[in-house]
Amino acid sequence: QVQLLESGGGLVQAGGSLRLSCAASGRTFSTLNMAWFRQAPGKEREFVSAIWWSDATAAYADSVKGRFTISRDNAKNTVYLQMNSLKPEDTAVYYCAARPNYSSRRPYEYDYWGQGTQVTVSS
Numbered sequence: 001q002v003q004l005l006e007s008g009g010g011l012v013q014a015g016g017s018l019r020l021s022c023a024a025s026g027r028t029f030s031t032l033n034m035a036w037f038r039q040a041p042g043k044e045r046e047f048v049s050a051i052w053w054s055d056a057t058a059a060y061a062d063s064v065k066g067r068f069t070i071s072r073d074n075a076k077n078t079v080y081l082q083m084n085s086l087k088p089e090d091t092a093v094y095y096c097a098a099r100p101n102y103s104s105r106r107p108y109e110y111d112y113w114g115q116g117t118q119v120t121v122s123s
């Protein structure tokens with residue numbers, strides 16, 4: 001089992017920045033592929049970013065590319081999502097997810113989920 005705990009959400013004005021953190025426990029973090037998803041009211045959960053366990057290769061949704069940066073600190077069992085130039089359309093609950101073996105952009109392929117953290121961007 002893996003437990004994931006997100007933090008760092010909040011209210012920010014458009015153009016501002018936030019950094020989300022996701023602390024993992026229960027399994028060797030360094031072998032987990034980590035990802036961030038988000039879900040806005042009335043919408044499906046969507047892929048935001050992922051980072052591979054093997055070489056820290058990162059992937060991003062087109063909507064956040066160039067604004068968001070994912071990173072991981074295996075010594076702290078934590079993955080981060082640095083979000084810059086935030087837009088009102090980034091408003092959503094952000095979820096951290098984990099899976100072994102390979103990374104994916106499909107939420108149903110992830111085995112472990114955090115409880116989510118709210119990000120609200122005002123215009």
